[in-house]
Amino acid sequence: MKAHLWSKLVIAALCLIAAAPPPSPMLAHAKSLISAHMVDPTSLQFRKTRVVHRVVDGKSLTIACGEFNARNKFGGYTGFTGFAYEATTMHGVLSWDGASDFSFFADDGGSEMDHPGSFNDANASILAVCVGIS
Secondary structure, X not given: OHHHHHHXXXXXXXXXXXXXXXXXXXXXXXHHHHHHOOOOHHHOEEEEEEEEEEEEOOEEEEEEEEEEEOEOOOOOEOOOXXXXXXXXXXXXXXXXXXXXXXXXXXXXXXXXXXOOOOOOHHHHHHHHHHHHOO
C-alpha cells in the first residue's frame, strides 16, 4: 500500500516538473545584463520574474520583469530592486528601487552614463507595465 502511494507521488512530481515552462531566453539575457553590472555577481538573487506581452504606446511588446538583489562592495545585501527589459524599444534593462533611483544597463554593455536618454517616455511606459503587475 505504501509503495503504491509512493509511486503515485513520484509520478505526480514528475508531471509537475514536465509542466514547468521552459526558461525564457529574453529573461536569461536580462539577468546576464544585470549580472554584468554587479559588484558580486555570484550573490545575485532573482524573484517575481516573468515575461509579459502588452501593447504599449501602440506597439506590441514582450517585456521581462522581476526583482533582483545582490551584495554591495561592503558585503551586505542592498534589498530587492525591480527591473524591466525590452529588446526592441528599450535596448537594455531599466531598474528602479521603488523610490526615485533608476539605473540602466544597455544591451551594448553601457550604462545610463553612456545613454543619457535611457529614462524617456517610452521606457517609462514599459516600466509602468512591470510596476503595474508586480
